[in-house]
Amino acid sequence: MSLLKVRGLTAGYGAVEVLHGIDLDVEDGEIVVILGANGAGKTTTMRAVSGMIARTGTVELSGVDIARTGAEKLVRLGIAHVPQGRGTFAELSVIDNLRTGAYSRTARAEVDADIDRWFGVFPRLAERRDQRAGSLSGGEQQMLAIARALMSRPRLLLCDEPSLGLAPLITQEVFDVLRRLNSDDGLSVLLVEQNANLALRVASRVYLLETGTVVASGTAAEISSDDSIRKAYLGA
Amino acid sequence: MWKIREGSAQHWLLRSIGIAIIALVVVWVPTQMSSSRIGQFSDAFILMIAAMSLNLVLGFTGQISIGHSAFFGIGGYTAAILIKDHGWSPGYTFYAAAVVAFVVGCLVALPALRIRGIYLALVTLAVAVLFPTLVKWKKLAWLTEGAKGIDSVRYEEVPVWPILGELKGREGRAVFMFWLALIVVAVTYLVCRGIVKSRFGRALVAIRDNETAAAVMGVNLTTTKVLVFGVSAALCSLAGVLSTLKTGVVTPEGQYVTLLGSIVFLLVMVVGGAGTLWGPIVGGLVYVWLDSTTRDIGTESGGVLGAIFGWADQSPATLILGVALVLIMFLAPYGLVGLFRKLWRKVVVVLPKPAGSGSSSPS
Amino acid sequence: MERFFQYVFDGLSFGAIYALLALGLVVVFRGTGHLNFAQGEMAMICTFVVWQFHDWGVPLVLAVVLGMVVGFALGAGVEATVIRGVAKKSQAGVFVVSIALFLGLNSLAAMVWGNLPPEQLPSLFPDEPDDFQRIFGAVWRYEYIGVLVVALVLMGLLFLLFAKTKFGLAMRAVASNPESAKLAGIPTSLVLASSWGIASAMGALSGSLWGGIVGELGAGLMFTVFIYASAAATLGGFDSPGGAVIAGLSIGVGEQLLAGYFPGWIGQEMKLSVALLTIFVVLLFKPSGLFGSAKVERV
Numbered sequence: 001m002s003l004l005k006v007r008g009l010t011a012g013y014g015a016v017e018v019l020h021g022i023d024l025d026v027e028d029g030e031i032v033v034i035l036g037a038n039g040a041g042k043t044t045t046m047r048a049v050s051g052m053i054a055r056t057g058t059v060e061l062s063g064v065d066i067a068r069t070g071a072e073k074l075v076r077l078g079i080a081h082v083p084q085g086r087g088t089f090a091e092l093s094v095i096d097n098l099r100t101g102a103y104s105r106t107a108r109a110e111v112d113a114d115i116d117r118w119f120g121v122f123p124r125l126a127e128r129r130d131q132r133a134g135s136l137s138g139g140e141q142q143m144l145a146i147a148r149a150l151m152s153r154p155r156l157l158l159c160d161e162p163s164l165g166l167a168p169l170i171t172q173e174v175f176d177v178l179r180r181l182n183s184d185d186g187l188s189v190l191l192v193e194q195n196a197n198l199a200l201r202v203a204s205r206v207y208l209l210e211t212g213t214v215v216a217s218g219t220a221a222e223i224s225s226d227d228s229i230r231k232a233y234l235g236a
Numbered sequence: 237m238w239k240i241r242e243g244s245a246q247h248w249l250l251r252s253i254g255i256a257i258i259a260l261v262v263v264w265v266p267t268q269m270s271s272s273r274i275g276q277f278s279d280a281f282i283l284m285i286a287a288m289s290l291n292l293v294l295g296f297t298g299q300i301s302i303g304h305s306a307f308f309g310i311g312g313y314t315a316a317i318l319i320k321d322h323g324w325s326p327g328y329t330f331y332a333a334a335v336v337a338f339v340v341g342c343l344v345a346l347p348a349l350r351i352r353g354i355y356l357a358l359v360t361l362a363v364a365v366l367f368p369t370l371v372k373w374k375k376l377a378w379l380t381e382g383a384k385g386i387d388s389v390r391y392e393e394v395p396v397w398p399i400l401g402e403l404k405g406r407e408g409r410a411v412f413m414f415w416l417a418l419i420v421v422a423v424t425y426l427v428c429r430g431i432v433k434s435r436f437g438r439a440l441v442a443i444r445d446n447e448t449a450a451a452v453m454g455v456n457l458t459t460t461k462v463l464v465f466g467v468s469a470a471l472c473s474l475a476g477v478l479s480t481l482k483t484g485v486v487t488p489e490g491q492y493v494t495l496l497g498s499i500v501f502l503l504v505m506v507v508g509g510a511g512t513l514w515g516p517i518v519g520g521l522v523y524v525w526l527d528s529t530t531r532d533i534g535t536e537s538g539g540v541l542g543a544i545f546g547w548a549d550q551s552p553a554t555l556i557l558g559v560a561l562v563l564i565m566f567l568a569p570y571g572l573v574g575l576f577r578k579l580w581r582k583v584v585v586v587l588p589k590p591a592g593s594g595s596s597s598p599s
Numbered sequence: 600m601e602r603f604f605q606y607v608f609d610g611l612s613f614g615a616i617y618a619l620l621a622l623g624l625v626v627v628f629r630g631t632g633h634l635n636f637a638q639g640e641m642a643m644i645c646t647f648v649v650w651q652f653h654d655w656g657v658p659l660v661l662a663v664v665l666g667m668v669v670g671f672a673l674g675a676g677v678e679a680t681v682i683r684g685v686a687k688k689s690q691a692g693v694f695v696v697s698i699a700l701f702l703g704l705n706s707l708a709a710m711v712w713g714n715l716p717p718e719q720l721p722s723l724f725p726d727e728p729d730d731f732q733r734i735f736g737a738v739w740r741y742e743y744i745g746v747l748v749v750a751l752v753l754m755g756l757l758f759l760l761f762a763k764t765k766f767g768l769a770m771r772a773v774a775s776n777p778e779s780a781k782l783a784g785i786p787t788s789l790v791l792a793s794s795w796g797i798a799s800a801m802g803a804l805s806g807s808l809w810g811g812i813v814g815e816l817g818a819g820l821m822f823t824v825f826i827y828a829s830a831a832a833t834l835g836g837f838d839s840p841g842g843a844v845i846a847g848l849s850i851g852v853g854e855q856l857l858a859g860y861f862p863g864w865i866g867q868e869m870k871l872s873v874a875l876l877t878i879f880v881v882l883l884f885k886p887s888g889l890f891g892s893a894k895v896e897r898v
Contacts, residue, residue, distance in 0.1 A: 050782065052778070052781065052782070071781045071782060072781055072784050072785065072786055072787065073784075074784075075782070075783065075784030076784060080782070081782045083778065083779065083782060087776055087778060087779035087782065088776075088779070089771070089772050089775040089776050089779060089780075090775060090776070091771070091774075091775045092768075092771055092772065092775055096768060096771070096772075099765075099768055100768060100769070100772045100779075100780070100783045100785065101783050101784075103765070103768075103769060103772075103783055103784050103785050104784035148783065149782075152783070152784060298691070300691065300694060302698070346883070347879070347882050347883050350883075350886065351882055351886050353690065353694075354628075354633070354634035354694065354837075355833075355882055355886055357634065357636075357694060358634075358829055358833060358878055358882065359878065359879065359882050361826075361829070361878075362875040362876075362878040362879055365826060365871065365875055366872060366875045366876075369868075369869065369871055369872050369875070370872070372868060373868070373869055373872075374863075374866070374868070375863075375864065499698055499701070499702060502695070502698060503698075503699075503702075506695055552706065552710055553706070554702045554703070554705065554706035555702070555703050555706035555707055555710065557699075557702060558699040558700065558701075558702040558703030558704075558706065559699075559703060561695060561696070561698070561699035561702075562681055562685075562696055562699045562700075562703075565685050565688075565692045565695055565696055565699075566684060566685065566688075569688065569689070569692065
């Protein structure tokens with residue numbers, strides 16, 4: 001069974017329906033990418049899956065129905081969401097940011113061990129451990145946001161436009177980290193991106209979203225070799 | 237649902253009926269009711285004026301103010317001082333009070349230029365508390381007579397107005413105050429209406445909804461905010477003048493001179509309908525009615541209210557109002573007038589004139 | 600010279616009470632972004648509750664603790680129901696609701712306890728006429744010392760809560776970014792309600808200490824304290840707990856000094872105007888306060 005199974009997901013803001021019935025799957029150990037232009041509903045999809053907005057439809061995590069579970073509880077169940085724009089706690093120190101990610105965990109020693117581990121993976125964060133998170137650069141904040149999400153030891157990481165506002169080199173670093181986590185630790189990732197080229201290089205499978213519906217899906221190879229999609233999204 | 241066109245004969249018929257009803261009430265009260273009842277209406281009028289003035293600043297321009305009691309007090313004290321110490325005739329005190337209040341209002345607006353929200357509320361809070369404190373200040377007692385206030389503010393007996401016929405004594409004064417207050421209400425209403433429907437009024441609403449956008453569109457924030465505060469203060473002071481004329485007394489702990497007064501004005505405005513022209517008018521009536529009905533709860537138990545509150549040591553009026561305020565915030569953010577409009581629209585809809593067919597006023 | 604120390608000692612004790620209430624205002628502002636106009640009245644009602652417990656025979660210290668618990672429940676309850684409901688609709692609405700609370704609580708206190716002979720709340724500390732200590736020639740009553748110590752201890756505990764505990768971390772996180780806090784698994788609703796709860800409990804203590812000093816309880820008990828607390832929070836910066844404490848103590852000392860050295864101009868009656876003018880001056884020239892960083896000015 002899939003790690004994440006979504007069927008007929010419908011969501012919106014107030015009277016405006018943005019998602020009109022989305023189906024998608026994330027298997028264990030996959031990096032699944034959602035591509036689409038601005039306004040396609042990518043962020044809405046993420047927020048619907050992580051419980052930040054009201055939604056209807058089926059959402060199952062390893063077969064367990066989570067359609068009515070709130071965001072805070074989902075963290076305990078193993079979903080961590082790195083929001084668009086990083087969402088770091090600007091006034092808190094770097095290390096405090098990490099600690100918030102582990103809020104739902106109780107074993108103090110393990111949490112401290114994890115903090116050391118992620119400081120190892122992100123050495124630049126270790127250098128700035130007591131600095132105010134708001135004073136970090138965009139790329140460092142993105143690393144921090146990912147590290148914070150990882151502190152809850154999730155099974156599924158939701159990542160919303162990690163490349164937003166970042167220089168290409170930094171973006172490359174971020175994606176390398178994601179790929180390593182996926183290949184070394186088996187972390188499953190659901191990734192939303194506008195930067196299609198970069199995303200396709202790490203993706204196992206891809207969904208193409210257009211105005212609230214999935215218009216195409218397939219493996220990364222299939223999608224990148226499809227001419228019409230290439231023209232529309234990849235600037236062939 | 238009955239659809240009628242703006243400006244049509246039916247529309248005028250509807251308006252005439254409304255005006256006729258109001259005229260009927262206005263003539264009925266002073267001629268048929270007891271002088272204490274008439275006095276209550278005058279109280280309601282005074283409140284309406286204050287609430288209308290606050291509405292300009294808070295309802296239409298979105299600037300929080302709980303300092304209007306100071307402007308009320310300025311009006312009241314200006315009138316008392318001028319009449320008692322300098323022998324002015326009461327009519328001119330309205331103008332004097334308005335000028336003084338206008339200047340003070342403009343000054344109070346200065347902080348409003350740079351801060352918003354709770355910080356502006358704090359500044360106006362400070363103004364509201366500062367006023368009675370200043371009045372009681374020993375250094376100013378030569379002017380304000382300190383904590384005991386100014387009393388025996390007398391002016392010539394009821395002037396002879398043909399409409400009043402033969403009136404003397406308490407009865408006469410009550411009727412006189414009724415008509416005087418009503419006139420000031422009407423003037424205030426017309427001033428507010430004129431402002432709201434003008435370009436200036438649209439600038440106010442623009443500021444309320446999005447200051448930055450308003451500034452970008454060419455609204456001069458400084459001039460507009462300062463002016464509206466000044467005008468609002470001037471109007472509020474008129475209510476203060478009326479209060480002094482009515483009771484002959486003004487004190488620093490007096491009716492609407494303290495912070496509590498500002499709160500009551502806010503209450504009246506919100507319950508009636510913030511941002512609407514008739515809201516404060518309806519609110520004033522409701523408030524005075526509620527106050528008079530609950531006044532005796534503590535001493536005698538009457539009806540439903542008595543059953544619920546009979547145990548209380550003192551009148552539950554303010555508690556009821558507090559609860560009403562909360563309910564209004566949730567259920568009827570546009571107050572009673574807003575509610576009425578929603579229901580009214582299910583019965584009658586006035587369709588605006590099609591564009592380009594002569595002048596059409598925005599409703 | 601001993602006059603100076605007298606004013607300073609008295610000022611510190613009063614200032615500590617202002618600081619307690621000001622901390623409540625700051626906790627609410629940092630935690631939820633609102634100004635609780637009813638902070639003083641909530642404190643006042645809790646003080647009456649403390650008196651009531653004591654009147655029923657509960658030992659005073661326990662009564663105060665119970666009063667703080669009631670305060671917590673009151674604050675949390677109000678936030679979870681009324682405030683949060685209105686906040687979704689409009690910011691100005693929250694202010695109006697807190698004004699409604701102000702009125703309602705004031706009225707409620709008058710209704711429940713209004714007609715009894717003026718309630719006397721005993722002090723938590725020995726307060727006989729000869730219970731004092733002479734320091735630098737000035738009289739420092741045990742009562743005042745006690746007030747200062749208790750207030751400082753509690754403020755210290757609050758700072759510990761914020762800085763060292765997991766819940767304090769959660770509060771700081773929610774204050775910084777409520778959305779991200781949810782995503783980190785922090786029970787945001789609980790934290791928001793707790794902010795108001797903690798603030799209200801601090802207010803209850805502030806009221807009990809003040810009531811002990813003032814002696815007689817009335818519905819207007821905490822109004823001037825609220826003004827002082829607002830001035831302190833404004834001066835210190837609404838998002839700076841440390842600032843609120845320093846400002847509260849400073850205002851306490853400042854008003855004593857000004858009233859004492861300028862009896863003709865300021866004296867006892869005009870002390871409040873010091874606080875009011877402080878509000879004016881700060882908001883006119885440095886709206887974010889001495890230690891705050893809140894964006895007050897319109898972009």
